[in-house]
Amino acid sequence: LRELFYGAGPTIGGAGGAKPPAIISQARLPLSPCPRCVEHLRWARGGVVFVTLNVPGSNNNLERHVTMDDEHRARMEAVRAWLDAAVGEARRTDARAIVVFFHGNPGLERSRLAAPSARPDGYADFRRQLAGAAHRFARPTLVVQGDTHLSKDHHPLADPLTGAHVGRL
Numbered sequence: 001l002r003e004l005f006y007g008a009g010p011t012i013g014g015a016g017g018a019k020p021p022a023i024i025s026q027a028r029l030p031l032s033p034c035p036r037c038v039e040h041l042r043w044a045r046g047g048v049v050f051v052t053l054n055v056p057g058s059n060n061n062l063e064r065h066v067t068m069d070d071e072h073r074a075r076m077e078a079v080r081a082w083l084d085a086a087v088g089e090a091r092r093t094d095a096r097a098i099v100v101f102f103h104g105n106p107g108l109e110r111s112r113l114a115a116p117s118a119r120p121d122g123y124a125d126f127r128r129q130l131a132g133a134a135h136r137f138a139r140p141t142l143v144v145q146g147d148t149h150l151s152k153d154h155h156p157l158a159d160p161l162t163g164a165h166v167g168r169l
Contacts, residue, residue: 060122
């Protein structure tokens with residue numbers, strides 16, 4: 001997948017003679033915290049910052065095997081840094097919105113009030129990261145995930161720490 005879709009570098013748009021947006025890849029940055037995270041992309045179009053993150057299904061790759069747990073921790077540190085960078089870019093450019101894409105279903109409807117599970121929640125930190133990003137950005141934030149294969153509208157997001165709603169995510 002990485003070789004097929006990310007081998008020569010990401011491209012997007014440019015149809016009908018329009019200039020495609022500049023795409024920034026976390027993997028291609030000097031001193032990247034995650035040179036293998038080619039899925040971590042960012043671009044802006046029409047005053048909106050778009051960011052893609054490698055957040056997979058099946059509990060975000062946690063609690064399946066010790067090697068996968070190590071991968072989970074390293075990847076999620078890179079996810080946190082990339083999401084923070086996207087928020088920073090959106091604030092710096094006075095963007096009117098952020099759109100965040102990833103695959104896994106992090107259970108956006110969950111909050112600290114949800115019943116605990118016997119299995120560690122591979123998305124708990126990510127939900128906190130999303131809520132923190134929305135708070136810092138303080139403008140519309142659209143989160144798009146594709147794991148459930150059904151169209152759902154999870155707004156507003158419940159803050160994982162307080163249970164309060166975080167705007168319209």
